Amino acid sequence: MKKLFKLVLALAMALGLCGCSGGNSSGNSEYGCDVLNVYNWGVYIGENVISDFQNEYGVKVNYSLFDSNEAMYTKILGGSHYDVLIPSDYMIERMIGEDLLQPIDKSIVDNLDNLYEGVLNKPYDMDNTYSVPYFWGNVGIVYDKTIVSEDDVKNQEWEVLKNEKYKGQIYMYDSERDSFMVALKALGYSMNTENEDEINEAYQWLVELDNTMDPAYATDEAIDGLIYGEKAMGVMYSGDAAYILSENENMAFYAPEKSGTNYWTDAMVIPANADCPGLANEFIKFVLEYDQSYDNAYTVGYASSNAQVLNDMVAEGGDYEGNDAYIPRQQNDKDEVFHNNEPVRELISELWIKVKNS
Amino acid sequence: MKSFRRLVYPYLVWGIIFIVIPMLLIVFYAFTKDGNSVMPVKFTLDNFTRFFSDSIFVNVLIRSLKLAFITTVICIIIGYPCAYFMARLKPNSQAMMVLLVTFPMWINMLVRTYAWRGLLIESGISPEIKVYIGMIYNFLPFMVLQIYTSLSKMDKDLITAAHDLGCDNKLAFLKVTLPLSVPGIISGITLVFLPAVSSFFIPKLLGGGSYVLVGNLVENYFVTTGDWNFGSAISLIMTAVILISMYFTRKFDYSKEDR
Amino acid sequence: MKKKPFSKLYLALILLFLYLPIVYVVVFSFNESKSLTHFTGFSLRWYEKMFESQTMMDAVYYTIVIAVIATVVSTIVGTITAIGMSKSRKLIRESIVQMNNLPMLNPEIVTAIGLMLFFTALNIRLGFITLLLAHIIFCIPYVVLSIMPKLRQLDDNLAEAALDLGCTPFKALYKVIIPQILPGIVSGALIAFTMSFDDFVISYFVTGPGINNISTYVYTSVKRIDPTVNALSALIVLAITIILLIVNILPLIKERKTKRNEETI
DSSP, X not given: OHHHHHHHHHXXXXXXXXXXXXXXXXXXXXXXXXXXXXXEETTOSOSSHHHHHHHHHTOEEEEEEESSHHHHHHHHHTTXXXXXXXXXXXHHHHHHHTTOEEOOOTTTOOOGGGBOGGGSSOGGGTTOSSEEEEEEEEEEEEEETTTSOHHHHHHHGGGGGGOGGGTTOEEEESSHHHHHHHHHHHTTOOTTOOOXXXXXXXXXXXXXXXXXXXXXXXXXXXXXXXXXXXXXXXXEEHHHHHHHHHHOTTEEEEOOTTTOOBEEXXXXXXXXTOSOHHHHHHHHHHHHSHHHHHHHHHHHOSEESBHHHHHHHHSTXXXXXXXXXXXXXXXXXXXXXXXXXXXXXXXXXXXXXXXXXX | OGGGGGGHHHHHHHHIIXXXXXXXXXXXXXXXXXXXXXXXXXXXXHHHHHHHHSHHHHHHXXXXXXXXXXXXXXXXXXXXXXXXXXXXXXXXXXXXXXXXXXXXXXXXXXXXXXXXXXXXXXXXXXXXXXXXXXXXXXXXXXXXXXHHHHHTTOOHHHHHHHHHTTOOHXXXXXXXXXXXXXXXXXXXXXXXXXXXXXXXXXXXXXXXXXXXXXXXHHHIIIIIXXXXXXXXXXHHHHHHHHHHHHHHHHHHHHHHHHO | OTTHHHHHHHHHHHHHHHHHHHHHHHHHHTBSSSOSSOOOOBOOHHHHHXXXXXXXXXXXXXXXXXXXXXXXXXXXXXXXXXXXXXXXXXXXHHHHHHHHHHHHHSOHHHHHHHHHHHHHHTTOXXXXXXXXXXXXXXXXXXXXXXXXXXXXXXXXXXXXXHHHTTOOHHHHIIIIIHHHHHHHHHHHHHHHHHHHXXXXXXXXXHOOTTOOOHHHHHHHHHTTOOTHHHHHHHHHHHHHHHHHHHHHHHHHHHHHHHHHHHHHO
């Protein structure tokens, strides 16, 4: 499909249909451009990071938002030019594979030492050639201690989602990737499996859950729902879990240890077609500084990639002192990082539709 | 009067460039498959066979049509009296009502739907009813506006004449007012039914997420899986089904006029 | 006339239904906590945040500019086209009707991707221009659809008479046809403005860096719960209230003026 698309594009250009492709206005910064196009998740940046960068570098930042990795990818495929993107691990792997990214200029981004070492050198970009981590975390179960027994959660791990004691009380994550992760992990398989039998087994697991537990499928709506105790349990990203725990002290978070979970990272990258890679590198460097990372972590509530900020957040008097969900655990062999699952993507997608229709 | 015919040509050209050509691109995708080497292009019906060979997709389509159909019918039932009463107000109040009916739509649909979610959260109403409340809420203004437009400035003499000829109120309504407002109802149906078939935010937010509709399906294949070919095929099948049903509605409409 | 109380009550109930969620949104814009379902206390913090957010203020600006231009253009083009259609042969009329239905009928994502591919294939850089074009493209059908019923009710003889009495076709159009179909034009324009104001999916895919509208902001933010969106909605409600007041007061002022004029005479 992409080839076809490129062909259409090439044809159009060959036919001289060139319209008004806007170049850069000559900029006043040392990089020859005065505009930086940043493309990030909604509600995923500190309140002052953009304005501070604009003031310090004397440039304008065009800040745009996306709501899923795939929507962002589609936009890039459609020929949009951005300078900095902040996608997730598996998407970064995919974009590297498709030559859509360019290496980080480490002579400009010279403060990588600020990074927490646990977020470096992950399989989606082994030596961080293309990406600089931004936020990270894992996925687990948020549950109401007054209703759900802690033993049940810790003994049954993901299977607790199918414990009929809690029928009608759970939020299931409304995304194919995350729910299949849960099912595959519950069954003891790799969440990156390409074995169709294992995937089908996971499908059966999810259908059973759908039939017996009467779950509500939700993504971020569940945050509010758990804070106010509308349901007793839900699959949650650790960053959101930390926020829920800080708002409702009855809530606890557990990332299954024996079965393992998804260890995710969202990282800053520079697309190959960026108009202003130099300034993009400066931006990445800027975000890695303590003040900006702190602003990000304070506003968003996810685990920072900056080691110092991370420490301060959970230290005495920090925003997340004593919060179990804030710093994701390290070094669990069962935890995995998502890979770009090209060969089985369609299969999983179709099965997910069937789960929800069963 | 025929000189006015020329007025359609600019839009015809515009439409061909901006509506038909992009649509042809979609048709092209629907009849091809990824994995083909680009040249020579191989046309295939695989996407369509895939759709019809699995009952799940057909079920999703039927469910979407049903949701849109019921929404449209209820919108007419609730909206018609509303439009009718509006048209009989003083002119100033009419203008006011038109604005009052339109303005809620200026608040983002998502925000309004979230508000309904909050309003209904402790009501104990079943998810299905919630979905209908949300759908009707979202589409009712379109229906009211269209019917009101056709009822307003209607020639009052016609009704007086009907009365003079011995019709009572009811008969005058059935014989004069209702038939004259049929074009408005048809426009209303178009404005409600067509977008309702492919809507999915409202069912998703209010129906607890366990709702797959054709809109989700297409979005899912276009964005999440990136299979534009199958996504295009689904959208094309849906378009065909609806165009056929609209064709019959319209036929009913014109049959009166062309007689 | 004895039915009047009932009709008033009915209209009141409809308005109650339409404004219930809006009141809810306004109330929650003053909520102290992030929650969209539980009110925990009064605060203005979301308003503060909204006015501080450059992204949000830019989005408001672009939304209004795009909606206004798209509405004006599509209303003019749509009116002209609808009038032309009413006099055209059935084949042309039918083809335009079907063509018009396409953008309404297709799931938005299909129109969106189709247009995105189209613009990119022409090497037009995605941005303000493409966003505006797209909005005009999907607004025109709504205008045409709103005007068509009015044209059907129109008595052809009126325009013929105008021509017989020596009007140029343009004058006949301006003096006779337009006033007759005005309610259709107004509702078409209102719907066009609404559609443009509220559109997310198409805008999302045809816009470029830095050109966002309110919907893009809302859509990407509301999922992570951002009550500034409620504050923004409340602001729109305020704007609406002001418009309503003006619409209500304007005729009164006019009336008084004419009265005064009469008195002076």
